[in-house]
Each structure stands twice: as C-alpha cells, then as structure tokens.
Amino acid sequence: MRLLHIADVHLGVKPDAGKSWSAKREQDIWESFAKVIETAGQQKVDFLLISGDLFHAQPLKKELREVNYLFGQIPETKIILMAGNHDYLRQKSYYLTNEWQENVFFFRQEEIGRFDFEKENVSVYGLSYWHREIREPFYDNVHPTDSGRINILLAHGGDSSHIPFSAERILENGFDYVAAGHIHRGGQLVPERAVMAGSLEPTDCNDVGPHGYWLGEIEKGRSRVHFYPIRNCEYCHEDYFVTGQTAEREIYGWAEKLLAERPAYQYFRLFLKGKKNPDITYDVSRLEQLERVVDVVQQLEPDYDYEKLKEEHAGSILGEYIRVLQNMPAEEINKKALEYGVNALLGNKIE
Numbered sequence: 550m551r552l553l554h555i556a557d558v559h560l561g562v563k564p565d566a567g568k569s570w571s572a573k574r575e576q577d578i579w580e581s582f583a584k585v586i587e588t589a590g591q592q593k594v595d596f597l598l599i600s601g602d603l604f605h606a607q608p609l610k611k612e613l614r615e616v617n618y619l620f621g622q623i624p625e626t627k628i629i630l631m632a633g634n635h636d637y638l639r640q641k642s643y644y645l646t647n648e649w650q651e652n653v654f655f656f657r658q659e660e661i662g663r664f665d666f667e668k669e670n671v672s673v674y675g676l677s678y679w680h681r682e683i684r685e686p687f688y689d690n691v692h693p694t695d696s697g698r699i700n701i702l703l704a705h706g707g708d709s710s711h712i713p714f715s716a717e718r719i720l721e722n723g724f725d726y727v728a729a730g731h732i733h734r735g736g737q738l739v740p741e742r743a744v745m746a747g748s749l750e751p752t753d754c755n756d757v758g759p760h761g762y763w764l765g766e767i768e769k770g771r772s773r774v775h776f777y778p779i780r781n782c783e784y785c786h787e788d789y790f791v792t793g794q795t796a797e798r799e800i801y802g803w804a805e806k807l808l809a810e811r812p813a814y815q816y817f818r819l820f821l822k823g824k825k826n827p828d829i830t831y832d833v834s835r836l837e838q839l840e841r842v843v844d845v846v847q848q849l850e851p852d853y854d855y856e857k858l859k860e861e862h863a864g865s866i867l868g869e870y871i872r873v874l875q876n877m878p879a880e881e882i883n884k885k886a887l888e889y890g891v892n893a894l895l896g897n898k899i900e
C-alpha cells in the first residue's frame with residue numbers, strides 16, 4: 550500500500566511577523582497543504598498520515614471546514630489524524646464536534662487506540678494530545694495485537710516534555726512503520742521504517758534546511774520512503790566575518806550579492822561574527838529592510854589594541870589588568886578573561 554506522511558503543518562501560523570512577506574507565508578502554508586492533498590489524489594495513496602500539529606493553535610470552525618473540504622477531494626484516500634501539542638484537544642475543541650468526511654479517522658483519546666482496515670490489512674495506532682505537554686513515554690510500550698497486519702504507529706513527540714520515544718524500541722515491539730511528527734527538522738529515524746516527517750514548511754527562521762512530505766510503499770516486512778521538498782520558503786543562516794576594518798557598506802554589499810545569487814525561495818537570518826573596532830557600532834536596520842532578510846544577529850567581539858590601551862591607562866586598574874593578564878599563559882580562557890575584563894572596565898556592553 551502507498552502512504553503519504555506529513556506533520557506539523559501549523560496552519561494558521563504567521564511566520565516572520567512584521568515582515569512584508571508574512572501574510573504571503575501564512576497563505577503559502579495553506580497552499581502547500583492543499584498541494585499535498587492534490588498529490589495524494591494523483592498518486593493514489595491509500596493512507597495520508599498527519600502526525601499532529603496540523604494547526605498552529607486550537608482550530609477555528611472555519612479552518613476545520615476548509616481542511617474537511619480538502620479531505621473530501623480525495624475520498625479514495627484514508628486520512629489518519631491526531632491533535633498534537635499545539636492544537637491539543639480540550640472539552641470545547643471544534644475538533645471534537647466537527648463532522649468529518651467518511652475517509653477521515655481522527656484519534657480522540659489521550660490513550661493509545663487503533664483503526665483497522667481489513668481490505669488493506671493495515672492497523673494504525675495512535676492517540677491525541679489533551680495537554681500541552683506529556684512526559685510519559687506512551688509509545689515505547691505499545692505492542693500491536695495482530696502481528697499478521699501491517700502495523701503503523703502515528704506518533705507526535707520525541708523530546709523530554711512531548712512523549713519521549715525510541716523508534717528502535719517501537720519497531721522491536723512489532724511495529725512495521727513509525728510515522729512521527731513534532732520535531733520540525735525531519736529525517737529517517739530508522740532507515741525506511743521510522744520517519745520524523747519534519748514540518749511541511751518551516752514555521753520559524755530557525756527551521757533551517759529543506760521541508761516537505763514523504764511518500765512511501767509499505768508492505769509487510771518491506772518498506773521504502775522518499776522525501777519530497779516543498780520550496781516556497783527555505784530559511785538559511787549565513788555568516789559574515791567582520792574585522793576591525795570592516796565598513797557597514799561592505800556588509801550591505803555582501804548581503805545584496807547573497808540575495809541576488811541565491812534562489813528566491815530562500816530567506817535569511819544573517820550573523821555578523823568576528824572582531825569589530827570597539828569604537829564603532831553597526832546599524833543593521835538598513836540590512837533588515839532588505840527583501841528576504843528576516844533579521845541580523847550581531848555576535849561581535851571588540852578588537853582592542855591592548856598595547857595602546859595599556860600605555861594610555863598606565864597606573865590605573867585597566868592598565869594593570871591588561872599587564873597581569875598578558876603575563877598569564879596564552880590560553881583561550883585567559884584571552885577571554887582579558888577581553889571581558891577590558892570590556893567591563895571600559896564600560897562596553899558584551900553582545
């Protein structure tokens with residue numbers, strides 16, 4: 550049987566708040582989700598697995614209507630759905646009162662349940678979150694009841710406060726495939742048998758690297774999965790190394806060149822690293838106004854001329870401090886102590 554696996558779509562999220570492209574990104578995430586549904590139909594997948602956090606927060610009635618409409622476009626595909634830690638269930642969730650299409654199978658309980666599909670010989674196990682955090686390792690101790698079936702676990706979590714689990718252990722317990730979500734950087738946890746889908750699109754500029762969906766063929770004792778990127782937006786972190794001589798204009802030129810060279814779907818968090826002249830500060834507001842620059846992080850250390858400082862401040866605490874520290878062994882920790890101490894004594898703030 551064929552499956553398509555996604556997670557952490559975070560419908561409703563507005564990434565890069567305050568940026569000119571923020572509203573477009575919100576809409577793009579909806580469009581990517583619609584494209585996945587279309588792909589599921591075209592590829593005639595038997596199961597669409599959505600491993601939690603389909604919504605960024607508690608879904609609105611209207612949002613559920615949109616999603617349910619899309620689900621109705623692929624009646625031949627069974628859609629297995631759970632609530633994650635972002636859209637977790639509560640008594641008044643519209644999730645619970647929504648009238649799902651016939652091809653939708655929604656886990657309603659915060660304890661392991663299962664859906665059986667006789668024709669495909671498949672069982673899918675899973676649960677929904679009823680809490681923002683779940684620390685119990687619920688998934689590690691689930692044993693499929695019928696080992697003759699293709700047993701799949703739909704999971705959300707993997708860190709210490711969101712159902713920590715071991716994919717190896719789950720597979721040892723008899724599962725054929727683990728379809729996981731929650732960690733936004735995806736990848737195969739166990740080759741061909743356990744996949745962390747990653748978010749369908751990045752939702753935050755720290756979600757670097759590619760994002761997308763997984764298509765697979767799962768049979769009893771044999772499976773193959775492939776990753777398919779969606780390239781509306783990919784966040785990249787790029788470093789510029791500053792020296793004591795660097796002019797602001799140079800940095801700006803570098804950023805403009807970077808933006809011109811790189812594909813239009815890439816968005817950037819820029820880091821300024823290295824040593825700067827302690828007498829100057831860089832105004833990065835012009836950089837942050839460039840299209841596709843999310844923000845600029847300065848991680849700069851002042852480039853002091855210690856000999857000059859020592860001379861100028863001979864006889865004072867500062868001059869004496871430099872003299873003593875320079876006489877200590879040339880280790881990294883002493884260099885840092887020299888720099889931080891001089892910073893403090895000069896009243897400069899450490900960035």
Ligand SMILES: [Mn+2]
Nearest residue numbers: 602633634731
């Ligand atoms: Mn999550």
